[in-house]
Amino acid sequence: MNNAGERLYNGLVKENPTFVLMLGMCPTLAVTTSAMNGLGMGLTTMVVLALSNLIISLLRGIIPNRVRIPAFIVIIASFVTAVQLLLQAYIPALNKSLGVYIPLIVVNCIILGRAESYAYSNPAIPSLFDGIGMGLGFTFALTCIGAVRELLGAGEIFGLALMPDSFVPIRIFGQAPGAFFVLAALVALQNYVKDVRKKAGKSYEKIGSGCSEDCMNCSEKGCTKRFYGEDGTRKAAEPDKEER
Structure with missing residues (x-):
């Protein structure tokens, strides 16, 4: 996107x-x-x-x-x-x-x-x-x-007045x-x-960022799926880029 x-x-x-x-x-x-x-x-x-x-x-x-x-x-x-x-x-x-x-x-x-x-x-x-x-x-x-x-x-x-004079x-x-x-x-x-x-078949469920589910190559740093799985449990933290 x-x-x-x-x-x-x-x-x-x-x-x-x-x-x-x-x-x-x-x-x-x-x-x-x-x-x-x-x-x-x-x-x-x-x-x-x-x-x-x-x-x-x-x-x-x-x-x-x-x-x-x-x-x-x-x-x-x-x-x-x-x-x-x-x-x-x-x-x-x-x-x-x-x-x-x-x-x-x-x-x-x-x-x-x-x-x-x-x-x-x-x-x-x-x-x-x-x-x-x-x-x-x-x-x-x-x-x-x-x-x-x-x-x-x-x-x-x-x-600009839009309501009638009787409007309170x-x-x-x-x-x-x-x-x-x-x-x-x-x-x-x-x-x-x-x-x-x-x-009508036009769902907006994925409104966050057009998630591709590919967390390894994802550039959306704020995506919650980086830190939480589908079941809501927190994932293990990844090492900082500068420390790899």
């Missing part, structure tokens, strides 16, 4: 970081009070994710395995700082609205997870599109959650509990669609 189209489709649908992998829940629940906030946070994360994936992939041959996580964080933090400065200069309202969640992109598990499981083991171009695909999936999820919360909580989307806003959707309600409803809807497709 290394061509551009597959990586984009993977991030948007098969491995959507929010609706499928359930990653990045902190910004997902905190900033999606409106569609604009969700869109802004998603696009900001996508830029950092795509560029960090690209650089990590290009440097994977010279980053020592034992210090790869600190190296990933330094690279990601550099891009987050640059993006935050650009937001402060050109979109200060969005920067103020997202607040502390922009610096926290540095430790976002989506970015670190893709760096570890994909970019560190694959060529630069597929890694770039993997970052774009995951970023688009994250943006889509946050925008959907923000749009639903804004519509029900304020009767508008992107600041449901204020809880603009508060923290509303984020959980909307996320749960959208995940349930996604699971329903998956079940319908499964009954």
Whole structure:
């Protein structure tokens, strides 16, 4: 699954970081009070994710395995700082609205997870599109959650009034509990669609990485089948590459 189209489709649908992998829940629940906030946070994360994936992939041959996580964080933090400065200069309202969640992109598990499981083991171009695909999936999820919360909580989307004058806003959707309600409803809807497709013979059971069951030659470092067998018991640890 290394061509551009597959990586984009993977991030948007098969491995959507929010609706499928359930990653990045902190910004997902905190900033999606409106569609604009969700869109802004998603696009900001996508830029950092795509560029960090690209650089990590290009440097994977010279980053020592034992210090790869600190190296990933330094690279990601550099891009987050640059993006935050650009937001402060050109979109200060969005920067103020997202607040502390922009610096926290540095430790976002989506970015670190893709760096570890994909970019560190694959060529630069597929890694770039993997970052774009995951970023688009994250943006889509946050925008959907923000749009639903804004519509029900304020009767508008992107600041445009869509509900009739008689509509009474449901204020809880603009508060923290509303984020959980909307996320749960959208995940349930996604699971329903998956079940319908499964009954139609289009199963999405293997949504993780297109697993080939060939663990010896597998490049997916985050795959749980490397560590656990089909019966759930833990496998014996393999020696580090540098120690072989």
